[in-house]
Amino acid sequence: NGWIQFRHHGFSRDVSSWTSMAGNTHSIRNRNAFDIERGRLVFSGYAKDPRLTYFLQLDGDTDGGHAVDFFDYWWAWDFSDDFQIQFGKRKVTASRQWLLGARSTRLTERPMACDFFRPDRTLGIFANGKFGETGRYELMVGNGYSTSNLPDSATDNNLTFAATSYFDIGGKYGSQIVDFQPSDDPVARLGHSMVYSPITEGTNGLPLGEADFTRLTDGTQLTANGALAPGVTVSAYKIYLYSVDFAAKYRGWSFNSEVYLRWIEQLEANGALPTYNLYQHGYFVEGGHFVIPRTLEWNVRYSQINGRFGNSGEVAVGLNWFPRKSTDMKLSIDFTNVVSSALQNTSSDILVGDDGRLIRAQIQTEF
């Protein structure tokens, strides 16, 4: 089976260009476009033995070159009902909001702070299991923090480690963060996540492709020449991410939030740097209410990214309509005020330097 997000987005800029710490200026364009933001085909089942399951997801979004990827591809072995090992390509197991499926976000996309701090997919070995009555944990060792579609030649020889866990209070929270099926009693979920990812330079003293994703809080790529000091390029560093998440829902109302703390340590470069470590932090808070149960919901969001070189933020409001009183079809519209985006993310239609008003309308269906 599969699913799709068909979207129109419009962006009205307040500024016409953005200049990075490295001195490069990019123009900010008004935008007005249709996209298939996510088009997924899923093959899954078990193979020969019911304890051996597989999951293959192809993706064909239209932001990039429209080519099809093996997006997720993993095999799992169930040692017991409570413990499973997975091999393959999956999300790095950190950040509750990142691990939430893109079909189930409150607005059309994840919050800006999540997309800025979160890791990406990677290849590795994953373990997950249960603890207590409602607790779950996931552990991972994999290639890198953000090496999703990179060839081996662009990744270093260090591995990345991640762990996450949560437990529910007042009953099972379920897979929807919103209160789609109205809860008679309040339920809540509390969790936290961490990642450790050392990133080394190439043999030529320059950063590998893997190191490119990290940005300063003004949006400058950390490995851009001149990002921290004129003429100097950062080539290696270590990332520590820690996040705490909380969600609650009751009688059609729901609320969720995550706080991100990221330390970038032991910076190495081909020259003197003004600092050898960076501390970045951010958070989002979201909430909403089903005006018509299982049908119509309004939502709000506030999100912030803070650090030494700049701050970004967004405020958003949106509506979701489930015409079939089921989560398999969802029409959404949201309006976001973006301030000095440090995030570059074509999926969420927020690009680095964006300052302005963004409107997204989306049809999401499953088959």
Next chain:
Amino acid sequence: NGWIQFRHHGFSRDVSSWTSMAGNTHSIRNRNAFDIERGRLVFSGYAKDPRLTYFLQLDGDTDGGHAVDFFDYWWAWDFSDDFQIQFGKRKVTASRQWLLGARSTRLTERPMACDFFRPDRTLGIFANGKFGETGRYELMVGNGYSTSNLPDSATDNNLTFAATSYFDIGGKYGSQIVDFQPSDDPVARLGHSMVYSPITEGTNGLPLGEADFTRLTDGTQLTANGALAPGVTVSAYKIYLYSVDFAAKYRGWSFNSEVYLRWIEQLEANGALPTYNLYQHGYFVEGGHFVIPRTLEWNVRYSQINGRFGNSGEVAVGLNWFPRKSTDMKLSIDFTNVVSSALQNTSSDILVGDDGRLIRAQIQTEF
């Protein structure tokens, strides 16, 4: 299910090079190659509600890098038997010959004039419905004229509009342009199409990737530096396309034709231009006859592209053999004399500047 076109083509050149209006010279090579010209996998059906249907087509032709694309991907909602809205990626709704499936062309490929003037696929919203007894129309608003696999960063913030309609005379024409199932009475189809597509420059005053497809009638890319005046680059323009199509069939004989008129208006550039608008036109006529009904057919074609900077043409003859007396398997061979091609199209094995003889042999099968 799926289908495939496996093809051998040979090209024998009459000229060894081609020089564009911008002064660039490309060599013309003799060619001799096997290709999977189109390899398609189709997933379609309805989702949860019979009024909600989806269509996903993957393509893996071997002309480019052999990668797989989400070629067409749309969802449709049937408001009634007579009216449907589609969301996603589809062909821009203009030119009868372009909207005809590539499996159903008379020779192995579409005529040169069609491929030169036609739009491409785009993302957008499409509506189609019926009028009168045999009439159908399609309307579209989408990202662009030729933005098929382009990322948003290469497309502008203008939308493109297209419309097409036709009606049949003497009975239902059916999906085959050739008279595969011999008609006892003459039937005909008359239609027309139009596209309006404004294309703006990037913020740096240079053309965006989206603007690259348009060519002068000698084959020069309109946005090439020096195409219209030395040192000057066209960065923005508006396209108006209008076409009229006619087809008829009777007792194994069939004929079809389409005339294309294209106005390229309000040219903008980084210097003075000798002209601020261009008018291009072309047409094709095709016909054929089943010597053995449902089995063996001969065909001929003549096609022309005309305009201020040059003229192109082709004359072709071909044979189709349907060994199973069914359209699900077709063996074709055709011979084309190409004169000064203004078209660059790896699918039809006709490249810009080609002047010579082209032979194509093809096996087409469905499963």
Next chain:
Amino acid sequence: NGWIQFRHHGFSRDVSSWTSMAGNTHSIRNRNAFDIERGRLVFSGYAKDPRLTYFLQLDGDTDGGHAVDFFDYWWAWDFSDDFQIQFGKRKVTASRQWLLGARSTRLTERPMACDFFRPDRTLGIFANGKFGETGRYELMVGNGYSTSNLPDSATDNNLTFAATSYFDIGGKYGSQIVDFQPSDDPVARLGHSMVYSPITEGTNGLPLGEADFTRLTDGTQLTANGALAPGVTVSAYKIYLYSVDFAAKYRGWSFNSEVYLRWIEQLEANGALPTYNLYQHGYFVEGGHFVIPRTLEWNVRYSQINGRFGNSGEVAVGLNWFPRKSTDMKLSIDFTNVVSSALQNTSSDILVGDDGRLIRAQIQTEF
């Protein structure tokens, strides 16, 4: 259905860089990474007529950009039980070890000598049939020796020809080279293969992309500027490959080997060359034994590449564990000592210039 190879590999270098004959120096890095080395989805069956069969294999390995390819795609027509014609994209029919499915290699990968000398996939027409009681042959005419994912613009207008045949002694050898299902009587297979592939230059006198794959036995690309003489670039040549293969198995023991002879003749270049033909040769020998029938097997391998400009070699030992007493799930680990690799192959995790120790651990499953 489909299958996957999930692998971890580590490489510990003995040298820190490699310098080609052309004078370019590349660094050799230690490596430590997880990969989905091969992730395949297969669609096959017959279409309308039981004599018309198709085979479509999508591949999504993670060595390159993680994009999905139409890896193999062919249609076949069975003229009789003993003769079949195939159209499409397949392996060039030469080298027993290359034609062996990647699922069935003795260690996690093919021997270095095979990957150095073997052709790749191509588009073309293939015939296969039987002779005698156990003999089989395959013939091919196709686009090129190594044109797997190349566009037509990078390939020349010469065709490539290949042929292979084998017969079994003492009974049917079967599809597994190892003695998975223990043989009570000794069986053996003897075969040979040949390829003829002329490769011409582009119209500009420079080599086409198609010519790039051939390497000198030190690892230098034959078409690199300066490979054979300072400042001179080889632009055209003809390849003749001949190989002989032998395999035998008995009571859980098995042995197989292939010898490769390759002549590169009629070298053309844009300057004087010290030689106008090259002769390269190599071989591998492999063997193993099931300690526990259908479950646990140890294996060894020795492989060599020899020629005028250098020699490469590998010695490897490995274990295979079939936990389900079936070939549909295989866990493998092998250790290879690599000496002066002339091979560049991201699939086997052996890169040009590698000198050191390689360890690969792999899980292979089918569904």
